[in-house]
Amino acid sequence: MKDRLEALKSEAIDKINESVDLKDLQAVKVAYLGKKGPITEVLKGMGKLSAEERPVVGAYANEVRDSIQQELDKKQAELEEAAIAQKLASETLDVSLPGRPVKKGNPHPLTAVVTEIEDLFLSMGFTIAEGPEVETDYYNFEALNLPKGHPARDMQDSFFITEDILLRTQTSPVQARTMEKHEGQGPVKIISPGKVYRRDNDDATHSHQFMQIEGLVVDQNVRLSDLKGVLETFAKKMFGEDRKIRLRPSFFPFTEPSVEMDISCFKCSGKGCSICKQTGWIEILGAGMVHPNVLEMAGFDSKKYTGFAFGMGPERIAMLKYGIDDIRHFYANDIRFLKQFKNA
Amino acid sequence: MLISYNWLKDYVNVEISPAELADKITKSGIEVEMVEPLNKGISGVVVGHVKECSQHPNADKLRVCKVDIGQGEISQIVCGAPNVAQGQKVAVAVPGAVLPGNFKIKKAKLRGEESLGMICSLQELGVDTKLVPKEYSTGIFVMPSDAEPGSDALEYLNLNDHVLELGLTPNRADCLNVLGVAYEVAAILKEEVKLPDTSFTNTEEKAEDFISVNIESFEDNPYYGAMIIRDVKIGPSPLWMQNRLMASGIRPINNVVDITNYVLLEYGQPLHAFDYNRLGSKEIVIRRATEGEHIQTLDDQDRILKDTHLVITNGTAPIAVAGVMGGATSEVGEDTTNVLLEAAYFSSARVRAASKDLGLRSEASSRYEKGIDRNRVYAAAIRAAQLMAEIAGGKVAAGIVEAGKREVKSYTVSMAVSRMNALLGTSITPEQTSAIFDRLGFSYKEADGEFEVVVPSRRPDITIEADLIEEVGRIYGYDRIPTTYLLTEARPGGLTQNQAKRRGIRNYLEGAGLYQAVTYALTTPEKSTHFSFNGEEQVYPISVAHPMSEERSTLRMSLLPQLLEVLQYNRNRSLEDLAVYEMGSVFINRQEVLSDLPEEYVFVSGAITGVFNEHLWQGERKTADFFVLKGILEGLMSELNLSERITYESGIIENMHPGRTAVVKLDGIPVGFVGQLHPALQKGLDVKDTFVFELNATRLIDSEIQQMVYQTLPRYPSITRDIALVVDQELPAGDLFTVIQAAGGDLLKEVNLFDLYEGEKVEEGKKSLAFSLKYFDPERTLTDDEVVSAHDRVLKSLEERFGAQLRK
């Protein structure tokens, strides 16, 4: 019987080794270890054996059964591994093929610039004030120290609709409206971005519609040196940490003193290039201390309160930042232009 | 304003270069826009003396000249100018010379005759044609007879000078003249202003015996002075004066006219010279023109005047439009011998009115408009009279015949050093302040840091303390002002909810694949009314009074016409697959006559056309269609937490496809629409099928905001039941949704349409829709009975309302 078992064992192991897939292996398992398999048969015939022989043969039969099982397990692991390897091989992709595009648009470059500036001032504790694009002469001019007949009105040829209503030429009327709402109580700390309109022929550097961002701070003890601080922060954040700023005296009817702010050229760092017209400086914005008349008209006591205001053009900033040479690009909306500002 | 560097140096000591000076002027407040050398790259041009001049043997239009170019050296030069003649002193570019444009002069043979250089016109030396005196405009320039042959011609022509172009702000009209700039430069450089010597000897005759002056309104004309200069000899003015005029952008005419222009540039005072003999009377009367009165002006135009214009008359007829232009009848000409010199102060309003109505803007009128120095009028008259005596051989009659006040009293403005330092953030001392006022030439009294400053009449822009603070600050130097940080109480900045939502809408649409466009708010009157969904109510387009063009004349009521222009613009560049949106204001006016501001709403609109998205190598391609766009809108409404209050109902919108347009309603009120463009419009625009939407974002954003409430995650299973229905083909699916939701009650949490079929397998005129309904209760496990009863209610309602049949 022992010989019979020995033979079965080597037979089964041969079959196991011959198996090429899991199905073959299963068949081998059923054939040799199944309830109707030869080993079971052998064990069934144990009754005929003597009492001494029985445990010996029984133990040996179990030993054979275990070693067949071991071989089966070993083979199964091998075959499974091979099957996985084969599956993986058949599933290999050309990972260099392009992926499915995700449809995504992006903001207009002017919005990108405005948003960047907004966020910067929001972080400095400013809020955003807005107002109508169709304005009254009062808020657009008179409340800003530009009475009818003032020569500086010529600087801004306006689109009037009626004698008293016009398309705003600046976002400053928002300042006047905001101050009025504060009823003489500070602090006021706003920026006002928006569209403005002037009677200009559209060309590479002029546009009858363009954007402005103005800022206004009114409180007790606001100083020109504070304006310098705010503008310096702005210039560094917008144009790089190593920017220097320079204030030059200027004139605006609604501020006194008035200044223009230049930044050191970010292209040549002051050596002189075509962007800064060889001066090393780039004019960025106009600013100044709020004119006492403007404060008084809006209901603030100009002996108690002072303030500063500044204003800049997002088109100009975007043109400088991105090297855009024609302001009309912003309003033509060529999709090839718009798509370039994915990361703006 | 163009300022000659050399001329400026007559009045103030300048030891720095034009470029350095320009930099200093710019830093202290007047922007020098350009420093232009008058020498545009010239070298080797000398004075020549034309000794002989004969006809070229082989060319009719050429002359052969023998020219002494210094030290007795005679050069033969062929010249084509018609006015070249023997005895002239001329500018000669000798061989080796360079003219503007890097034009090198070489020895040459012209039609067989040797030519050693070139006799130059002013244009060839870089002078603008319109500044060259008329008699030399087509030929060479003839220099004064005392010019030394062989010497540098540029010195004679003052072409070694530099011109500073000042960009003046309206408050600094005081720098519209050389003396004014001299005061500014003196303050910057700590120098003194040297006024010109204006002494001269007048004759025994008295001006008042020749003329009388009367002013009707001192408001229109506060001061008028007339001087009489007899026996002038009209001729060219001296070269130095012509050079200065040309450098300042004014063409020399004759000595008398040049003097008035010269003094205008020097003192900033407009002057006018009349031919005294042709006045037609011995009186000057200044009055308003009568409506429709005529005058022939210097430029030989017949002008019709209004009663808002001020005229100078001879007692009967106008002889000049005050401050704007003289009349032709009394014009100074070659035969003029006696001159009446006018120096006056006219109101800027009168001058502006006439200059605007007549379309005449001159150096004089613009100065009157911006305001001149009242106290310099008389001084300018004296200066001009002196120059007429000196260079035009005139005899000046004694005195000036005047009406009105020659000078006005000065006023004072006070300034406290403490307030100045508080405003600027500086610590400037009273001593430093006095020093700066001294430099500015402002007189003052000071006590304990309180200044009482007498404002010079040349600076009428200074009226309040802040003006003086600016003066001190800018001379002190803005670069010396420290940088400080705001002391205002810290408050959090941040977007309002409305602003945050607008950003949210933009971000959402960009995330959904649309690019943001920004277009013009002004459009044509016709386009302004397109796509309006204002219902029955009458709206009136808003047009600007003086548009630049019809294209940009009327405010938009919809963003779509401009967005379609964007599609067209791109289409013309073969860019046909587009997805764009815009967020911007539209303007709705319900008043027949605009007296209050119109309503402004923020609209958000979008357009998609062509391929919306594709994955080429996998053969996937999604073309823009109604449901792509509607899906984007549905997502947007969900973003705004408005999904449950929004409905889409088929509707008619002008220019939209009648069968493929839905009106978007919020709580039953229209807030916009979505759909396909009308095929006729698509054809007109030459675009593919285009789908657009327009929404009143203001309405969406302002509608009451429901606070977001957290829903506990479902702990109990949901039960899903599907139904397939057969209904009439016309029945909108939206109605089915509404009824299912209502009948299903609270347990019905989700309804999805998963199949739509129209075709052979259903009866004609019918369609089949399949919905999946999801029931659950967050509190417990639903029983079968509960679901069955809810589901039966749904089926029953559908049957009752729409005769819907369950499809087997």
Ligand SMILES: [Zn+2]
């Ligand atoms: Zn540079």
